Amino acid sequence: MVELVADCGSCAGLCCVALPFTRSADFAFSKEGGEPCRNLDSGFGCSVHDRLRPLGMVGCTTYDCFGAGQAVTQRLYDGQTWRSHPEQSRDMFEVFGSMRRLHEMLFYLSDALGALSDDTATTDLRARLTAMVATTEALTHGTPYDVLGVDVDAHRLEVAPLLREASDSARGQRARGADHARVRRDDLAGQDLSGLDLRAADLRGKLMIGADLRGSDLRGADLLGADLRGTDVAGADLRDALFLTQMQVNAARGDAATRFSEALTRPSHWS
Ligand code: SF4
Structure with a gap:
């Protein structure tokens, strides 16, 4: 295996x-593909691993x-x-x-x-x-x-x-949430989707940057490729969400009440 x-x-x-990466909200500086990052140390570790977010290298954490x-x-x-x-x-x-x-x-x-x-x-x-x-x-x-x-x-x-x-x-085969009609659009960036029942919803590939999903029920929802950068999932229930990756979790904002599969790790930057 x-x-x-x-x-x-x-x-x-x-x-x-x-x-490669480009100076942006995700990276503090640009570099070409094939060029060693200036923060890579002699043992192939990141010399700023514990400070990536404060240093503007959010992209490395996702x-x-x-x-x-x-x-x-x-x-x-x-x-x-x-x-x-x-x-x-x-x-x-x-x-x-x-x-x-x-x-x-x-x-x-x-x-x-x-x-x-x-x-x-x-x-x-x-x-x-x-x-x-x-x-x-x-x-x-x-x-x-x-x-x-x-x-x-x-x-x-x-x-x-x-x-x-x-x-x-x-x-x-899962219980279907009552609010699927609220997430039909592909572009859900910045939308207030808090407190919704989105169980088993199809959210794959949706643009959800900065959306508010606080307290929403996303159990069994398909999140393949959904862009969760800055999405607020505080108090949301993501247990059994399909195709949810650690990258997506790291990119989102959650809290101690956010629930997800045990295979995923609660990011240290969550409150
Ligand atoms: S993890 Fe560290 S060494 Fe690697 S690209 Fe990001 S800042 Fe550079």
Whole structure:
């Protein structure tokens, strides 16, 4: 089973080098892809890890490689790094990009399997999801050049309908909230959605930046790709929300009363 939780201690700081970012509300400065971040230390750790938000590096706290970093560094490159083998760095960064997308798909597939009821009505779907997990895992193995040769976009087109089917099935078996009509629009940025009953709602891909979801019931809602930057989820119930990632949780604002799955961690910046 592929490890989908990031282990930064087993990675060579790939995300802090390979990815570009632009000075914005999320980043205090810009850097190019392939350029080591000025805050990356000699041991591939972040020298400002405990101060990222006050220093304006919010974007770093809302990024997750889903374990792709250690997979590339340890399994594919056997501990070699872009520092020890600079001639390989370009390939390494490209492999990391593909691997991260494959790991993200594995995370969603695993979440879909966990959300489905364990009865005969879902037997076929669970079998197809399990087969897709095996296919996707196989794509993450081999040599770096094997991974570089994967058509990740094409694979994603095979995974997406399965995730949709799993979402429809899982949400169809749950109690439906009374306020789905309030969230039909794709752009919900800044909207007052507090106190709503959004159980099993379809919120995937919705723009919810800065929306007010305080006290809302989102149990079993599909949040795949929903933009939760600055979304206020204080007191909201996100238990069993589908496809909710730690990145989304980190990007939102919550409090001690916000409820979510035990697999997720309450961000330290929440009050
Ligand atoms: S600030 Fe820290 S976490 Fe963010 S890219 Fe730089 S080294 Fe990485």
